[in-house]
Amino acid sequence: MTVGRFNIELLEAFVAVAEAGNVTHAGTKLNRTQPCVSTQLRRLEERVGKPLIERTARTMNLTPAGRILYQHATEILRSHEEARLRLSAPELTGTVHVGLPEWYATGQLQSIFCNFVRIHPNVKLEMTVADSATLHDMLTNNEINLAIALVSASKPEPDGVVEESLHWAVSDSCPLTDPLPLILFNQPCPFREMAFATLARAGRQWYERITTTSVAAAQVAVMSGAGIGILPSGALMEGLTLLKEQDGFPPLPATQLAIYTQTTTPSPIVDYLEEHLQDLLKNAITPRSALAGKTQPDLRVV
Structure with missing residues (x-):
């Protein structure tokens, strides 16, 4: 059996359903209607030649073929997004110094910054890992340009606050x-x-x-x-x-995290990074792969 060529929009619909756990939430994320997402899933299954999602009246689960495709689809979409950003991004040159809480110094959120410098090869990234109080002080002293930090009552209320349990x-x-x-x-x-x-x-x-x-x-x-x-x-x-x-x-x-930047030293690099970091921060914190399996550690709840 020959599998048909993959279409980016079809893969986006499939991954969104796998991560949202249902078609309605996936449609909201993609700004598409529920019938549109359902049709795109059906078209993708026709191209693959196998069912990708098992549907019952109350649950949805990825089939073995669906789990295989999910692994590859996420990489395809990541590469597609990186190519799109590289082609559409402005030419940035210089140094940007960012701060991260320690528990985000590894993993998905740090990979966001690594992808940023791959997209912008003329940008040098300096990264400080510290507690949020230290990061706020460093911002005040102009020692860093941007920080992801816990919301501070002593600072102006930020935009785009993200909650973490x-x-x-x-x-x-x-x-x-x-x-x-x-x-x-x-x-x-x-x-x-x-x-x-x-x-x-x-x-x-x-x-x-x-x-x-x-x-x-x-x-x-x-x-x-x-x-x-x-x-x-x-x-x-x-x-x-x-x-x-x-x-x-x-x-x-829940704790609250937000992106903070310097107000005294405008920078095209910081402006661009802040603009593209908000949604990525939400995705890094929100549990993913509702159908495809756990991405969080295997924890025991008693």
Whole structure:
């Protein structure tokens, strides 16, 4: 059997459905109607010659052929988008210094910056990894040009705030009786006050067992069973257990991230990067591949 040529719009519809989990949400993401997306899925299946999605009255799942195509389709679309950006992007030359929270220093969000310099080979990228308070100070002192940082009440309200979930994370060997041993980040980390207020409302007692400036150190401490960590989704690791309300751990409020830039030093590079980073930031935080399988670590929810 010969598979027909792939069409970019058909692949976009297929990947959007795989990541959204249903046709309606995929259509909203693509700004296409639900019948249009359904028709494009059907046309793609006709070209492949095999069903890609198994549909029942209540669920949708990728078939084995669908999982194979999803892996290749995401790479095709990534390459297509990179080519489109390179051909349409302005000629940028110079240096841009960006700041990232530590738990985003690796993975999808960092790859966004790496793709940016591939698209703009005459741009030098300098990257600082630090806590959000430090990044805000560096912006104020004009030491960096752009930062993705936790929203600060002392700063002007930014545009395009993106929310990320916080979780109670432990290993199986950690005791869950009061007083609870907590693994926390140093002041002025906002996770601390969120955890304290939530535990106080639940009538739980706690003490700080380990305090650190390092996300990696906190992850190791939680994995070792030394205590309960308060970690954002981007810092979760395979093998951790996430505690829920039925375990006596009420939901934590979501954190808020935003893109901040200097106001005193305008730069075409920073303007262009900020413009294209907002949607990419949302995609980096939002869980993907609803049908295609997990992209987050294999976590245990109790």
